[in-house]
Amino acid sequence: MISPLEARYYRRRMPLLWWAHRRSYAIFVLRELSSAFVALFIVELLLLVRATARGPAAYESFLDTMAHPAMIVLNLIALAFVLLHAITFANLTPRAMIVRLRGRRVPSRVVLAGVYAGWLLVTAFLAWLLVAA
Numbered sequence: 001m002i003s004p005l006e007a008r009y010y011r012r013r014m015p016l017l018w019w020a021h022r023r024s025y026a027i028f029v030l031r032e033l034s035s036a037f038v039a040l041f042i043v044e045l046l047l048l049v050r051a052t053a054r055g056p057a058a059y060e061s062f063l064d065t066m067a068h069p070a071m072i073v074l075n076l077i078a079l080a081f082v083l084l085h086a087i088t089f090a091n092l093t094p095r096a097m098i099v100r101l102r103g104r105r106v107p108s109r110v111v112l113a114g115v116y117a118g119w120l121l122v123t124a125f126l127a128w129l130l131v132a133a
Helices: 023-054 056-066 070-096 108-132
Strands: none
Touching: 023 056, 023 070, 023 108, 070 108
């Protein structure tokens, strides 16, 4: 039975997609959801390592599984979410890390430009490794 005190509490009903009405909330929720896709990529990488360790037959089987159209679509969706995760994480860097140079605070845009420049350099280096191999 509900006590008289509990009956007076007002609980506003929230629609299921309440977060979709404001862009900032939607990006926040999508970023949190993107963590599941980051985990998916990690699991796929671990499965690739296991298939490689088990020999050529297991590796070919893994490649056949990854070539299935459903897996390709899933991985493209996961890639979009992982990029969202990486970009939103990089954009938080100037807020989380205050850089001082000669006693003055470095502007947020400069810190963010450094993050993206580093990301670009690492990506270029990895692409060079793949092409050179």
